[in-house]
Amino acid sequence: MPQEPFGAEQDAALQAAAEAAGLTISPAEARPLWRALGGAVPADAAALRDALLALRRRGWRVRLAELARRATGLPARGEDLDAAAAALSRLDSGETELLRALREAVLARLSGHAGLETALAAALEDLPRPPNGEPTLEAIAHCASLVAEAFALPATDAAAFTRRATEEERRQRAARRAAAKAARETQVEEEGRLKDWESSLVRAEALPALLQASRAEVEGWLREGRLPVARHVPLRKGGRRIRVPEFDPAALRQVVPTLRAPRPAARAPTAAPVAEETRRSSNATIARIAGLDRYAAHFATARALDRRIIACLGPTNSGKTYYGLTRLAEAESGVALGPLRLLAHEYRDALEARGVPTSLSTGEERIDSPGSRHTAATVEMCPFNTPFDVAVVDEAQMLADPERGPAWTAAIMGVPARTVIVLGAPDAAPMLRRLAALCGDPLEEIRLERMGPLTAAPTPVPLDEIGRGDAVIAFSRREVFALRAALLRKGRSVAVVYGALGPSVRRAEARRFREGEAEVLVATDAIGMGLNIGPLRRVVFSALSKWDGQSDRPLTVQEIKQIGGRAGRFGGAHAEGVVAVLAGGGNPKDIARGLAAGPVPPVDLRPPVAPDADIVAAVAAEIGTQSLFGALRRIERSVLRRDDPNYRLGDLSTQIAIAAAVDGVRELSLLDRWTYAMCPVDARDEGVQRLTDWAVAHALGSAIPPPRAGRLPPPDRAGQEALQLAERVHRRLVAWRWMAMRFPLIYRDIEGALAESRRLNGWIEAVLSAQPSERNRAGEALAQPVFKGRKRR
Incomplete structure (x- = not known):
């Protein structure tokens, strides 16, 4: 039944009821309170008071956020604001009561940490930071004393803990400032050296x-x-x-x-x-020392073998992976290399299911299977010195990627296997022919066709028609949750997959969809690489363009085929796959043209290459520097001519950015700094700065604790802020575990890191599988339906 419009008569009735209940309602509260009451004045005074209290709590929440920003050393999170607002029961609560409630909420959360140091690290991470600056030492001291209070330390111990925390922060800051100054000076010196040479x-x-x-x-x-x-x-x-x-x-x-x-x-x-x-040191000397123009010769073990390369190429759902893993399982020894840790796990599971003991090797994880002669690994972990009978290198079209492509070049050229089976899209064929020729290895090409028809839907698909067995593809996390919220409101159950999720959560969400617990899958283009999501009735693109970090561009033919090709499953419930676009997302004819197009080879067929630790060390020694930044800049300028006929230099921008930041940590060797530069970090989460802070602590000999998220709200009450925090900490843990594999004496608490990773994965999985409350559903929805038409950014 529609609500009665709010006017003078309704306002008067509401004010009269409030006066009778001994309540005061401000003019600004009258209309929203009327809406909250459903357009009727309750006869019960307690119901009116409860509605007014709920309305004021929303206002207090906003006020609490402002107070938290202004307070000194108060590490408040969004969940603390919610808890503080919910704890207030007086309708006339003022600033003093609000701050007291917020402080109590923060204390309760901090007390849930495993120990003082863990709680302090989390609290310092949550402290508000001034623009382009650090919290004051006074704020650090307040924060430390709050942690001491949360753990009920006696006054003397609390003062000592606060003093130690402040002194340690002062020491770390001095070291960070010295490192930053040295890094700036080194960068100026090395750029000057390069300019001298150029002049x-x-x-x-x-x-x-x-x-x-x-x-x-x-x-x-x-x-x-x-x-x-x-x-x-x-x-x-x-x-x-x-x-x-x-x-x-x-x-x-x-x-x-x-x-x-x-x-x-x-x-x-x-x-x-x-x-x-x-x-x-002349350019020619540097180039000769690096030897990237003779890259194939770097891999002595592979060159000593009588290798042959089999390129098994075909579209999605053509049986490439089955072919490769079958050949691998039949071999006496072998290695499977893929682009993601998640895929390495899937290769291992598939081989173990066939009775083949298989070890696992990724950047942040090792699992040794006793007696195994097979390994599943990420491509960056390719073993170059242990000969195998068979190697499988998956997703060969990644050769064209400017940043990760060099890892595929190295794996295909350098994996020491007598038979190298390369799997990928047909687009990769020309570059694979060039790689085989540079290695002097014979190449056999096997072409596979799709095992089931794939068609383009002739008309756009309205959101109302998205149903069981459909996957909707978005191109940002924000859009994934907008679509999820919209589908939940329409009564659909939804699983989600996007890049920020850890492998175990992605697999759990895929399982929910595969086993029918979730009717619809909403995913980013992360599903384009091999994740076992089961049979899809239809792949529906939310839009036919995506933001690539620089511009909003149309989807490529390869993207349409790779992602859309996940629709349909040979011999499954949906033998015929359908690829469509959401209403308002683009022209269906573009999908039809993309599916019908032939292979589109990369513009530049030269395989990308990148230096390794030995090359970096040799170049640094030749130019007489201990600067990692200087060595990488000289490699960038000198090692491969832009017109080199065989190879091109991969994108070193991330490594150079990290090198510029850590170069001032002179206590770490050049190769230790190179290890830091290779660590996978999220630049959007201040990853380079965090890595630099870790390097400074490393140089001081301090143990670096794993990142932790602290107490999290119940999954069915979790909002976007808590979910993003958990994802952020999980990504930091990936970087921490990667470093722990290289520096176990500094990154010591591997068990704690694994436990926190498992906890976060379980919590995130529970959040995504929970049916959110109406309050949180509204919070997940965006102000504008970004899945209609072009994405707003």
């Missing part, structure tokens, strides 16, 4: 005088390619762009003896400059 380069017109040769001789050597080019400089000439070569004098002088016998008169005056230039 020493000369162009072709200077070569005759430099080489003491005639112009004709120089032109002949250039035509024959006998003079090493340091770099090409883009210029405009006559309205067109040209690339002008520049040369390193030191490198040229080193090749003079191979051109012709040097003139006697030239030897004495050139001796000293050659020594000076060599000390600065």
Whole structure:
């Protein structure tokens, strides 16, 4: 029954009821209170008071957030604000009561930690931070005293704990400031060194005088390619762009003896400059030392084997993985390499199900299976020194990825197996042919076709028609939860999969959908890589464009095929797969064109490569530096020419950013800093700064405790803030566990990290499988339905 409109008459009735109950309602509260009461004045004064209290609690929650920001050293979370507001029962509660309730809520949460140090670490993480700054030492002291109070320490012990915490923070800050200053100075020094080298380069017109040769001789050597080019400089000439070569004098002088016998008169005056230039290290010298233009030769064990490569290529649902794992299971020894820890677990499970004992190796996890001669691993963990009979390298189209592609190049070129089975989309074929040729390995291509029809829906799909067996694909976490909330309101049960979830939670959500506990799956494009989600009736894209970090661009043909191809399952309940777009998300004809298109090879067929620890150390030694930043910048500039015919340098931007931050931690060796630079971090979560803080603590010899989330609300009452916190801490734990595999004496509490990971995974799984309350459903929904039309950002 519709509510009666709120007007003067309703206002008067409400005020009269309030006066009779001894309550005061402000003009601003009257209309929302009327709506909360359902458009009727309750006869019971207690019901009116309860409704007014609930309304004021919402206002107090906003006020509490402001008080928490202004308070000194109060590490309040959203759940603390909720608990404090719920604890207030006086309708006239003022600022003093609000702060007292908030403080009690924080104390209760901190007391739930396992110990003082754990509680303090979590509390310091939650402290409000001023823009571009750190909490004051006074705030640190207040926070520490609050932790001491939460654990009911005696006054003397509490004062000592607070003093120790403040002194430790002062020590850590001094070390961080010193490291940051040293990093800045090192960066300036190394950039200056690079500029000095670049300023020493000369162009072709200077070569005759430099080489003491005639112009004709120089032109002949250039035509024959006998003079090493340091770099090409883009210029405009006559309205067109040209690339002008520049040369390193030191490198040229080193090749003079191979051109012709040097003139006697030239030897004495050139001796000293050659020594000076060599000390600065020419580009050619750096490139020769790194040897990335001879990358295949780096893998001595693989080159010593009589290898053959089998490229098993086909679309999604064509049986590639079955083929690869079958060959692997039949071999006496082998390794399966994939892009995700989750897939490594699935390979291991599949092999163990066939009676093949299999170990696991990922960046942050090892499981040794006694007597096993098979290993399932992430591609970055490829073992390069242990020969196998068979290796399977999955998702070969990842070769085209600028950041992770070098790991696939290394695995395919370097895995020491007599038979290397490479699985991937047909688009990867041209690059695989080039890789095989560079290795000198014979290549056999096997083409598989999809085991079941895949069609494009002719018309867009309204959200109301999304039902059992459908997967809706979004392109951000925010959009996933908008769709989830909308489908829950329509009575659907929903499982979700997105990148921030840990492997065990993704598998649990996939199982819920596969076994029918959830009717609909809402996922990001994370499902495009092999996760066993079971038969899909239909894949429905929320939009046919995605934000790639730089712009909103249309989905590629490969993305449409890779993700849409998850629809249908040969021999299953949905043999025919359907690919569609949500109403308002794009033109269905674009899907039809994408599914019908042939393979689209990468624009650049040269495989990407990246340096390893040995190369970094060799380059640093050659240029006479202990700066990781300097070594990586020189590699970036020097190691591979942009026109190298065989290879291209992968994206080193993340490693260079971390190197610039940790370079000031001089107590850590160059290779220790390189290890930090290789750690997987989330830059959006201040990952580089956190990694730098860990490096500083490492240098001080301090044990680095694993991140912890502290007490979390019950899953059925959890809002987005608590869920995002748990996901954030889980990602930090992934980085911490990765570091613990390399520095176990500093990252010591591996059992604590594993326990916290299990706890967070279980809690997140419970949150996602719970049917949220109406209050939290409303909180999950976005103000605007971002799944209609192009995504708002």
